[in-house]
Amino acid sequence: MKVFENPARSEWNSLLQRPVAEAAKLEAIVGDILQQVKARGDEAVKELTLRFDKAAITELQVSEAEIREASASLDEALKTAILTAKANIETFHRKQITQTEMVETMPGVHCWRRSVAIEKVGLYIPGGTAPLFSTILMLGVPARLAGCKEIVLCSPPDKAGKLHPAILFAAEAVGVTKVFKAGGVQAIGAMAYGTESIPQVSKIFGPGNQYVTCAKQLVQQQGIAIDMPAGPSEVAVYADATAHPAFVAADLLSQAEHGSDSQVILVVREKALVEQVQKELETQLAALPRKDLAAKALDNSKIFVIDDESTAMELLNEYAAEHLILACDNAGELARQVINAGSVFLGHYSPESVGDYASGTNHTLPTNGYAKAYSGVSVDSFVKKITFQQLxxxxxxxxxxxxxxxxxxxxxxxxxxxxxxxxxx
Structure with a gap:
C-alpha cells in the first residue's frame, strides 16, 4: 500500500480514484455480449457460459432435485448459520415496512402513498472465485418482505455445471422462485431481455465485477431498472492511536480478498501506526488462501496520514466508501460527521464482515463513490411508491x-x- 502524508486538497481527487478499466473498450465488449443474448436467447447464454465459465450446460434452470441434493449435502452447522443470519436480516428489514397514511391537505382533499411490490425482480449472485450465498439473503429477504411475486436468481456455475450447495440452500430458504446457472454479462442480459428459459424482470439487483456493473448500466439505458452501480468491493478504515493494528489489518484484508480489482483505504492520525499495520498485513496476508488476489488489491490501495481529525473525516467523506470503519474510541462522536458512506462500523469490535453476513444490515451497497447519492439495498428497493388522491x-x-x-x-x-x-x- 502506498503511503501519503497530509496530501493537499488539490490532490485528493486523483489520489482517491478507484482502479477502472478503459470505459469505451469495456462498453464495447459488454454491449456485444448483451446483443448476442438479446438475439439468440438460451443458445447464446449456454455458449457464453462455456466460453467464460468453462461449463457445458444443457438445462439452465436448476431442478428441484438439484436443490434437494444440495440441501442434503450441506453441513448442518453452516445451514444453522445461514438461517441465523436470515433471521437477523429479516428482523432489521421488517422494520422498514411502512403503513399507508392518509393526509388531508385541505378540507375535502385527501392524499396518500402506497407501497406496491415490483412483480418480477432478478438477483445476480457472483460466483467466480467466491460463491457469495450471503448476497442471496441480502436480496431475497427484502424482496420477499416487499411482496415480489417472482424472484429470479442467476449465478455462474462451476466447471462441472453446478452451483455451490450453499447458494441453492439459501435461495430456497428465502423463497427464490427460479434459479438459473448463468453468470456474468450474459446473466444480466438474460434477465433484462428474457430468453426461452430465463424470465424477463423489471429490476435487477446484485453486485459484480466491472463487466457486470457495466452490463447493468447499459440495460438501464434500455428501460430495465437496477439497484445501483455496485462494482468491486471496497473499505475505508479510519484509525487513531486507540486502534488495534491487528484488527485494522484484518479489516483491510477482509475486503482485499474479494478480488484484484477491490480497493482498501486506510486513514491514520499517527504515522507510527502505519508501520504496525503494514507488519500485521504482511503476517496475516501470508496465511490467507486468497493471498494472491488480496496482494493485487493492496497494490491498488493507499494509506493516508492525516494529522487533523476533521480533515481526515473530510477526506473519507470525499472518498464515499462502500464500507467505512471507525476504529477509534470516539467512533460514536465521529459517526455524526459521516455524510457519504454505504454502511458504517463503529468502534474496535464492529468488523465489516459482521455486516457482510449476519448483523442484519444489508451488504449490497454503493461503491465507486456512488455513496454520495445512493443508498444500500432495503425493502424500499423492491417496491414502487404510488400516490393517490381523492377529492x-x-x-x-x-x-x-x-x-x-x-x-x-x-x-x-x-x-x-x-x-x-x-x-x-
Whole structure:
C-alpha cells in the first residue's frame, strides 16, 4: 500500500480514484455480449457460459432435485448459520415496512402513498472465485418482505455445471422462485431481455465485477431498472492511536480478498501506526488462501496520514466508501460527521464482515463513490411508491381556483378546464 502524508486538497481527487478499466473498450465488449443474448436467447447464454465459465450446460434452470441434493449435502452447522443470519436480516428489514397514511391537505382533499411490490425482480449472485450465498439473503429477504411475486436468481456455475450447495440452500430458504446457472454479462442480459428459459424482470439487483456493473448500466439505458452501480468491493478504515493494528489489518484484508480489482483505504492520525499495520498485513496476508488476489488489491490501495481529525473525516467523506470503519474510541462522536458512506462500523469490535453476513444490515451497497447519492439495498428497493388522491365536491371547490390560475399562467387551458367543468354552478 502506498503511503501519503497530509496530501493537499488539490490532490485528493486523483489520489482517491478507484482502479477502472478503459470505459469505451469495456462498453464495447459488454454491449456485444448483451446483443448476442438479446438475439439468440438460451443458445447464446449456454455458449457464453462455456466460453467464460468453462461449463457445458444443457438445462439452465436448476431442478428441484438439484436443490434437494444440495440441501442434503450441506453441513448442518453452516445451514444453522445461514438461517441465523436470515433471521437477523429479516428482523432489521421488517422494520422498514411502512403503513399507508392518509393526509388531508385541505378540507375535502385527501392524499396518500402506497407501497406496491415490483412483480418480477432478478438477483445476480457472483460466483467466480467466491460463491457469495450471503448476497442471496441480502436480496431475497427484502424482496420477499416487499411482496415480489417472482424472484429470479442467476449465478455462474462451476466447471462441472453446478452451483455451490450453499447458494441453492439459501435461495430456497428465502423463497427464490427460479434459479438459473448463468453468470456474468450474459446473466444480466438474460434477465433484462428474457430468453426461452430465463424470465424477463423489471429490476435487477446484485453486485459484480466491472463487466457486470457495466452490463447493468447499459440495460438501464434500455428501460430495465437496477439497484445501483455496485462494482468491486471496497473499505475505508479510519484509525487513531486507540486502534488495534491487528484488527485494522484484518479489516483491510477482509475486503482485499474479494478480488484484484477491490480497493482498501486506510486513514491514520499517527504515522507510527502505519508501520504496525503494514507488519500485521504482511503476517496475516501470508496465511490467507486468497493471498494472491488480496496482494493485487493492496497494490491498488493507499494509506493516508492525516494529522487533523476533521480533515481526515473530510477526506473519507470525499472518498464515499462502500464500507467505512471507525476504529477509534470516539467512533460514536465521529459517526455524526459521516455524510457519504454505504454502511458504517463503529468502534474496535464492529468488523465489516459482521455486516457482510449476519448483523442484519444489508451488504449490497454503493461503491465507486456512488455513496454520495445512493443508498444500500432495503425493502424500499423492491417496491414502487404510488400516490393517490381523492377529492370531494367541496374539496374541489376549495382548491379549484388555485389550479385554474396556475394552469392559465402556464398556458395550459385544458388543465384549467378539467377543473372548471366540475365547479361551474
Amino acid at each position: 370531494t365536491r367541496q374539496g374541489l371547490q376549495m382548491i379549484g381556483r388555485t389550479v385554474e390560475l396556475m394552469a392559465e399562467a402556464e398556458g395550459l387551458e385544458a388543465h384549467a378546464n378539467a377543473v372548471r367543468v366540475r365547479t361551474i354552478k
